[in-house]
Amino acid sequence: MVREASLKFTRELSARLVIRSVSDAAILVNHDEHATSIVLTPDEVLGNWPETPVADLVAADFEMVFAAEPEIVLLGTGASNIFPPRELTFAFARKRIGFEVMDTAAAARTFNVLANEGRKIAAVLYL
Numbered sequence: 001m002v003r004e005a006s007l008k009f010t011r012e013l014s015a016r017l018v019i020r021s022v023s024d025a026a027i028l029v030n031h032d033e034h035a036t037s038i039v040l041t042p043d044e045v046l047g048n049w050p051e052t053p054v055a056d057l058v059a060a061d062f063e064m065v066f067a068a069e070p071e072i073v074l075l076g077t078g079a080s081n082i083f084p085p086r087e088l089t090f091a092f093a094r095k096r097i098g099f100e101v102m103d104t105a106a107a108a109r110t111f112n113v114l115a116n117e118g119r120k121i122a123a124v125l126y127l
Helices: 059-067 086-094 104-116
Strands: 019-022 027-029 032-034 038-040 045-048 072-076 098-102 121-125
Touching: 019 104, 027 038, 032 045, 045 059, 059 086, 059 121, 072 104, 086 098, 098 104, 104 121
Parallel strands: 072 098, 072 121
Antiparallel strands: 019 027, 027 032, 038 045, 038 121
């Protein structure tokens, strides 16, 4: 006897926050538009990120991020990929926190994938 199976696929997102778009003017998170650089986790926008040049970033700038206890931090550096100082990468390694640097659009896509996998992630996104 052959039975026909009927399957229905639904898209279920586990993260509360989803980055919908990134443009030169704003970052759209759910239905909220952010016209400045931001820092967020899958559960909340932690706040605005200061416009410190990427080349001047130090570990102390990330205290708010470290308080969220992420396993991975994504740094979206704007329209192009800009590498931060090596010492910042070493500081993340000493804390045993993954640290990935990419342009902001790529960081947003990566954030959405990892957040929906239930990973403990944070993202700093430069506009």
